[in-house]
Amino acid sequence: MVDKILKFEGVSKSYRSKTALNNVSFGIEPGKIIGLLGTNGSGKSTLMKIAAGLIPASAGSASVLGVPVGLATKSAVSFMPDRPLTESWMKVRDAVGFYRDFYPDFDEEKARRMLDFMNLKESDRVSSLSKGMNERLQLTLALSRQAKLYLLDEPIGGVDPVARAKILDAIVEFYSEDSSLLISTHLVRDIERIFDEVIFIRDGEVVLQEEVEDLRLKHGKSVDDMFKEVFAE
């Protein structure tokens, strides 16, 4: 029995009186691309941050490859936050250098190939990049680590359809098959083709986890239509 890459058991998280996650349990198998789908404020980012070890859960347990999330799991997890970690004085070259110095598993050669694929130049100033180009850079940095679990928080949020397509291309092209990807988004239609499974999260609770092809077969519907149904107000 192979350990789940990521496992949540009864995880809850409250910020003062506000409950962000309530008794969340799920598991992610190796080699899968999973969509974490929910509307704004549903708890996606909180879940990601707990998995990345950036914030503690209030209750329950989260583990990566059987090890409780913490210092020990950080080397196995690469997190792409919804706000960039790069500084405005940096050039693309500096951002790559920053990641290389910070993460021993950073694959500089892969980063170069990805930059090339993304049409990013090492001499570009990070602060002068458009939103779409910045997303491409962040994705390059996150995927160039040799991690077991990649957490991508809203990688296609707020970018135009062309940049979106490029980012999806890059994900399919550059992810390694023995690792898993958890991608949060509320833009379901554009991205549902690259998912193996989807997890729907609403008001801090997991309401559905299913393989997308099974979902289409069973309901005769796209993930997007299911999403609209589940999240209809």
Place this chain on the structure above:
Amino acid sequence: MTMEFDNNLPIYIQIMDYIKREIVTGKMKAGDKILSVRELAAELQINPNTVQRTFQELEREGVVETRRGLGRYVTSEESKIMSIKKEMAGDLLERFINGMQELGFSSQDITAIVTEAVQSEERR
């Protein structure tokens, strides 16, 4: 290769149909090498596991075969290709006949209409 997917149907079934169509129409020939999982996934911008599943199903149906260490190939059995063709024709016919019956045509009517349509097509 470009393909428009219908997200309401399983993607692997759509790719299976697409590949079968390519074979039947002769765009892919018996014994041709097929793209790798990775290549096809990148080209279609879909999940590699979905492509993997497509190939597994096509293999199970005998449409493609894996040669150890060499990759995947379109079956070299012409009879298999013929039977795919028949199967696809069967699907088309079934849909047509169902549609005509829904419109209220009897079996004789349908046969007559088809005969006439085929003849007028030939005269053109």
